[in-house]
Amino acid sequence: MQIETPPTERSSPKPDGERRGLVLVHTGDGKGKSTAAFGLALRAHGRGKPVHIYQFMKVPSARFGEHRVFAQLGLPIEGLGDGFSWKSRDLDHSAQLAREGWARAAARISAGEHFLVVLDEIMYPLRYGWIPLDEVLRTLRERPSHVHVVLTGRQAPQELRELADTVTEMRAEKHHFQAGVPAQRGIED
Template sequence: MDGIEHQPVKGPRKKKGLLIVNTGNGKGKTTAALGMVLRAWGRGMAVEVYQFIKPPTANFGEHRAAKRLGIPVYPLGDGFTWKSKDLERTRALALEQWERARARLMDPELSLLVLDEFTYLLHYGWLATADAVEALVERRPMLHVVVTGRYAPAALVEAADLVTEMTLVKHPYREQGIKAQPGVEF
């Protein structure tokens, strides 16, 4: 079907914190990351989500659910970059959020860290890809990190343990003019 033959893993299982990248033009990158957050949280693991681009006042469905569950989600941005009235401020907020998230890469209590929409910092050149990849690779060995966003650079893809590309096949807005809906997009 996908050209990949699925076989059981042979030999001893390794324990290692994974660097996971969800990228591509299709929907589901953040949703997949949040699914991992729920799975880890359900096993009693410490999880945190750092959202780039989304403003601190964001109150989407995932924010409401996380608040009810006690899952820390930290949005910091000023909205969609293509709507920004001050790209320098947008950049500064993104870099401020990176500094906060980067400080968590060595926390021995944290098990899963999500960097939602992080690829945009690299794509726009706000943060050197080499510096970001170095920090992610040098993280605490058992920390799982999930990076989401379009345009994942080759160096990040190369450094990752698991990369999934979401492919857009059909979209209700493009095909039928149906706008984003609560519970589906936000």
């Protein structure tokens, strides 16, 4: 590691634009997309801002670590699906759940009552054609100007990347699965 001298002056100009709601996309094959979105939700909630989290692939009765702590904090998190497609018993039903969930999420975004809305794992139902991309893009474009929206999941479509204000591509450099270490509660949930 190379030791550096700490900077004593700002290295980039201070933005002078107007504050407004942002569209943030966390995508890529690396770990941390949902975790980053949840971190933003916690930050906003900690500032007293209204936040709502939708999880498109989790069941409504899910009790993963994030559900437990968000319940303790009074931060709403809502499972909209019936699990990942390879676990589904009825993909038509899974698609219907995604459409119904999207209708709820779109209404919440459009209502403008929340500072931040998280659409966790929305890329799966988008890629499967269960939710029309055009509807999502239209809702994001037409949302009230103060509403921030975070969308997560692998393989974000190019149209969404172009619309977004910030796109972060998570890339795995090394992953414990490659060494045969399975998922662990408290790390992957």
